[in-house]
Amino acid sequence: xxxxxxxxxxxxxxxxxxxLTVMAEVIRHLPNENIVYFGDVGRCPYxxxxxETIIQFARQDIKFLLEHNVKYIIAACxxxxxxxxxxxxxxxxxxxxxxISPGAKAAINYSKxxxxxxxxxxxxxxxxxxxxxxxxxxxxxxVFSLACPLFVPLAEEGYMDKEATKLIAHDYLKTxxxxxxxxxxxxxxxxxxxxxxxxxxxxDKVKLVDSAEETALELTQVLDNNGLRKEExxxxxxxxxxxxxxxxxxxxxxxxxxxxxNNITRVDITRY
Amino acid sequence: xxxxxxxxxxxxxxxxxxxLTVMAEVIRHLPNENIVYFGDVGRCPYxxxxxETIIQFARQDIKFLLEHNVKYIIAACxxxxxxxxxxxxxxxxxxxxxxISPGAKAAINYSKxxxxxxxxxxxxxxxxxxxxxxxxxxxxxxVFSLACPLFVPLAEEGYMDKEATKLIAHDYLKTxxxxxxxxxxxxxxxxxxxxxxxxxxxxDKVKLVDSAEETALELTQVLDNNGLRKEExxxxxxxxxxxxxxxxxxxxxxxxxxxxxNNITRVDITRY
Numbered sequence: 446x447x448x449x450x451x452x453x454x455x456x457x458x459x460x461x462x463x464x465l466t467v468m469a470e471v472i473r474h475l476p477n478e479n480i481v482y483f484g485d486v487g488r489c490p491y492x493x494x495x496x497e498t499i500i501q502f503a504r505q506d507i508k509f510l511l512e513h514n515v516k517y518i519i520a521a522c523x524x525x526x527x528x529x530x531x532x533x534x535x536x537x538x539x540x541x542x543x544x545i546s547p548g549a550k551a552a553i554n555y556s557k558x559x560x561x562x563x564x565x566x567x568x569x570x571x572x573x574x575x576x577x578x579x580x581x582x583x584x585x586x587x588v589f590s591l592a593c594p595l596f597v598p599l600a601e602e603g604y605m606d607k608e609a610t611k612l613i614a615h616d617y618l619k620t621x622x623x624x625x626x627x628x629x630x631x632x633x634x635x636x637x638x639x640x641x642x643x644x645x646x647x648x649d650k651v652k653l654v655d656s657a658e659e660t661a662l663e664l665t666q667v668l669d670n671n672g673l674r675k676e677e678x679x680x681x682x683x684x685x686x687x688x689x690x691x692x693x694x695x696x697x698x699x700x701x702x703x704x705x706x707n708n709i710t711r712v713d714i715t716r717y
Numbered sequence: 718x719x720x721x722x723x724x725x726x727x728x729x730x731x732x733x734x735x736x737l738t739v740m741a742e743v744i745r746h747l748p749n750e751n752i753v754y755f756g757d758v759g760r761c762p763y764x765x766x767x768x769e770t771i772i773q774f775a776r777q778d779i780k781f782l783l784e785h786n787v788k789y790i791i792a793a794c795x796x797x798x799x800x801x802x803x804x805x806x807x808x809x810x811x812x813x814x815x816x817i818s819p820g821a822k823a824a825i826n827y828s829k830x831x832x833x834x835x836x837x838x839x840x841x842x843x844x845x846x847x848x849x850x851x852x853x854x855x856x857x858x859x860v861f862s863l864a865c866p867l868f869v870p871l872a873e874e875g876y877m878d879k880e881a882t883k884l885i886a887h888d889y890l891k892t893x894x895x896x897x898x899x900x901x902x903x904x905x906x907x908x909x910x911x912x913x914x915x916x917x918x919x920x921d922k923v924k925l926v927d928s929a930e931e932t933a934l935e936l937t938q939v940l941d942n943n944g945l946r947k948e949e950x951x952x953x954x955x956x957x958x959x960x961x962x963x964x965x966x967x968x969x970x971x972x973x974x975x976x977x978x979n980n981i982t983r984v985d986i987t988r989y
Contacts, residue, residue, distance in 0.1 A: 498759055612879070
């Protein structure tokens with residue numbers, strides 16, 4: 446029998462474990478799909494690297510997933526979506542969905558006063574990709590972008606509800622409060638873990654947009670529109686591949702994925 | 718004329734820019750020496766990676782420096798010194814000095830009550846290398862080790878004297894205060910940038926040991942003992958090589974080196 450495309454896995458890649466927040470949302474919205482996740486833990490974070498390096502890493506990550514016969518790829522990494530996706534999309538014969546576009550569309554839908562904030566890594570913010578995408582779709586929206594480099598290490602260190610995290614969030618976010626945004630895009634896969642602190646600092650009137658969830662919702666729609674949902678009769682398999690396995694790695698996976706996964710394999714990504 | 722060994726440069730490598738605090742101390746104590754620095758910015762931090770990966774990266778870093786005809790190598794990276802140095806030392810025909818041994822020796826000299834604290838990255842602390850080296854030299858010393866993963870991003874973000882940094886330092890260091898140490902080794906090249914906060918939290922009675930400075934002092938002694946100081950007549954050249962050049966890189970270099978350097982070249986370290 447010919448390869449039935451709909452039963453092939455969804456491929457997700459990220460610079461590390463952050464993209465597991467996207468995988469968690471995909472599992473929540475598409476519990477029947479097989480998933481192959483690649484986390485480039487051995488070379489994370491991509492955020493502070495040059496555009497050229499991020500493009501090269503993204504190519505290798507995609508080549509790896511293609512070997513697993515995936516039907517669709519999600520670039521769960523904001524840095525990749527921001528600076529590399531346009532380039533690598535044209536080099537491969539597969540659909541690749543980034544996290545920028547779903548987050549941007551959702552922000553436009555939610556905002557009532559037309560003032561949207563974006564927070565992310567230095568690379569994501571420096572690329573201006575969220576702002577460009579929002580303004581391409583609706584030129585009337587005013588976008589305010591801000592890099593918050595300490596949020597990633599704080600999330601990884603489990604500093605979710607500490608006083609220090611609130612102070613740092615205040616330091617970072619006060620400029621966004623001052624400009625009266627009503628919608629804030631969490632433009633980094635790690636940030637959903639700090640959602641409570643960010644919500645507390647921003648106040649009730651600001652709607653937080655979780656790019657991970659918006660991406661999973663868009664993927665669901667795309668699969669439905671193209672008849673690509675997996676048959677329910679098949680067993681569901683989730684596989685996790687990483688370029689390095691540091692100490693305490695399974696705890697970190699648990700923190701970001703929200704559940705345990707036993708199927709973890711180390712691969713040499715530099716071969717791709 | 719034959720290659721005059723004493724006039725060859727000193728090679729320093731690190732996972733990134735942190736080792737520039739070691740370079741700064743070498744320049745302060747040996748202002749006449751030529752230096753070639755390699756910073757593996759494209760693959761930093763080494764701290765959270767597996768031992769196997771750190772060894773492989775260290776080999777490549779050393780091969781790169783050997784191409785520059787260096788007379789002596791400093792592994793300025795605590796993670797390398799902790800988990801890779803013993804292995805790679807035997808593979809190359811050159812002296813390699815890590816930062817663990819000088820820091821350990823200094824701590825023994827300074828401590829009066831025989832209770833020494835060590836702070837560093839997860840990899841450095843997990844390796845237990847400082848404790849082993851101190852107890853190899855003096856088995857009566859009690860060593861208390863503690864990983865402080867947020868100190869590196871705080872230093873890179875310029876959070877030297879913020880309230881949040883003090884709170885985080887308190888969180889981390891209270892266990893060391895409770896056990897009554899009188900000496901604390903800053904076992905990570907980034908930590909000298911947070912010296913003031915750490916000193917304030919630890920109080921007057923605790924002596925801070927800066928591994929960077931102790932390493933520069935040991936290098937000075939080794940060069941003197943072996944007649945390897947460079948002739949004063951020669952021009953002094955400092956070269957900086959990196960595996961990636963992110964945005965704002967020269968500001969980061971300035972923060973860690975304490976001075977500007979124009980001679981920055983990007984190299985592909987995976988070729989080594």
